[in-house]
Amino acid sequence: MAVMIATEGLGIRFRRNRRGRRSFKDLFASKHRRSRPNEFWALKDVSFSVERGEAIGVVGRNGQGKSTLLKLVAQVMLPDEGSVRVHGGVAPLIEITGGFVDDLTVRDNVYLTAGLHGMTKREIDACYDEIIEFAEIQGFEETPYKHLSSGMRVRIAFAVISRLDEPILLVDEVLAVGDKAFREKCYRRIEQLLAEGRTMFFVSHNERDLKRFCTRGLYLDKGRLVHDGPIDEVLSLYNRHYADK
Numbered sequence: 001m002a003v004m005i006a007t008e009g010l011g012i013r014f015r016r017n018r019r020g021r022r023s024f025k026d027l028f029a030s031k032h033r034r035s036r037p038n039e040f041w042a043l044k045d046v047s048f049s050v051e052r053g054e055a056i057g058v059v060g061r062n063g064q065g066k067s068t069l070l071k072l073v074a075q076v077m078l079p080d081e082g083s084v085r086v087h088g089g090v091a092p093l094i095e096i097t098g099g100f101v102d103d104l105t106v107r108d109n110v111y112l113t114a115g116l117h118g119m120t121k122r123e124i125d126a127c128y129d130e131i132i133e134f135a136e137i138q139g140f141e142e143t144p145y146k147h148l149s150s151g152m153r154v155r156i157a158f159a160v161i162s163r164l165d166e167p168i169l170l171v172d173e174v175l176a177v178g179d180k181a182f183r184e185k186c187y188r189r190i191e192q193l194l195a196e197g198r199t200m201f202f203v204s205h206n207e208r209d210l211k212r213f214c215t216r217g218l219y220l221d222k223g224r225l226v227h228d229g230p231i232d233e234v235l236s237l238y239n240r241h242y243a244d245k
């Protein structure tokens, strides 16, 4: 089987407080006496590998590193420790919605995003109408992206990203914004992509959705990978840990 993603001792740290890095006093302290900057590890020592066609659910409480893990896989963030190797292109449907530009129109954003992922103008021309139709935003094609409602933004982003010919799909909680009918449409598209053999990371707090798509789960707690196994096993462990908290 082809390994699509492999992480080894992956770690990333953030500052809790932007101004907390150095105090004035620190400037005069010797190097080893400087107070520790106010940093914490959002992910620490995370190792796993993913094979082609796997659908992975990323599970954990708020703020435990799930979205950060997806950003590292998308390579929009770089680790402070360890490595992440990704074989093949990534179609990211994450918070930063694949680089959509506020001031550009819907049409220009479609061409920009698809173009950045290697599609030619002719290829985009061929599927442009279908993208707009899928998103159900006919009539808004010349509207700047920033003037769309949050649901409409997710619709157009999903419509484009899910059309990209990339082997890896990352889906963060963004779909929660869409209405129920649209969400179901997206879920059917995701099922189609999985049936074609795409590899997917799916972050959600909804057990039913996780069980619907994912065969395997990664359970993150305080930035550590505490369990990697079949999704049912991961969810029951997660529920057991947090049942009465």
Ligand SMILES: Nc1ncnc2c1ncn2[C@@H]1O[C@H](COP(=O)(O)OP(=O)(O)OP(=O)(O)O)[C@@H](O)[C@H]1O
Residues within 6 Å of the ligand: 014, 015, 042, 060, 061, 062, 063, 064, 065, 066, 067, 068, 069
């Ligand atoms: N760019 C950043 N700068 C500083 N801290 C950050 C940054 N991105 C994330 N964090 C912090 O890292 C931790 C993990 O955040 P992350 O968004 O990965 O959590 P999550 O598991 O996806 O949470 P949720 O379920 O709430 O979406 C949080 O404490 C968050 O505040």
